[in-house]
Amino acid sequence: MPKCVFCQKEVEVVDRVGVRDDCNNCGSSLHCCLQCEFYDVGSFHECRERVEYRIEHKDKANYCEMFHFGRNAVETLADKDKVKAALDALFKK
Numbered sequence: 001m002p003k004c005v006f007c008q009k010e011v012e013v014v015d016r017v018g019v020r021d022d023c024n025n026c027g028s029s030l031h032c033c034l035q036c037e038f039y040d041v042g043s044f045h046e047c048r049e050r051v052e053y054r055i056e057h058k059d060k061a062n063y064c065e066m067f068h069f070g071r072n073a074v075e076t077l078a079d080k081d082k083v084k085a086a087l088d089a090l091f092k093k
Contacts (some may be wrong), residue, residue, distance in 0.1 A: 002069055005034045017069040019061050030069065034056035034057075037070030041080065
């Protein structure tokens with residue numbers, strides 16, 4: 001079962017995630033870039049799909065037609081935090 005990136009709790013998705021759908025646990029938007037399967041910080045416009053414009057607020061609901069609620073989004077953000085913490089520890093003054 002997919003998890004919310006913000007609260008790390010499992011989210012039950014019946015059909016698909018709509019623009020107005022929020023997490024039942026924390027109230028955060030489910031239809032946002034951070035929750036998407038295609039979100040990738042290293043990609044153009046932070047998306048692995050060919051999107052025409054950059055969405056500024058990755059944590060807010062948007063109308064992207066490429067959106068697909070991602071099952072590995074939580075792990076991806078957790079990995080990013082681990083790498084950042086390791087780099088901070090390495091270059092600590």
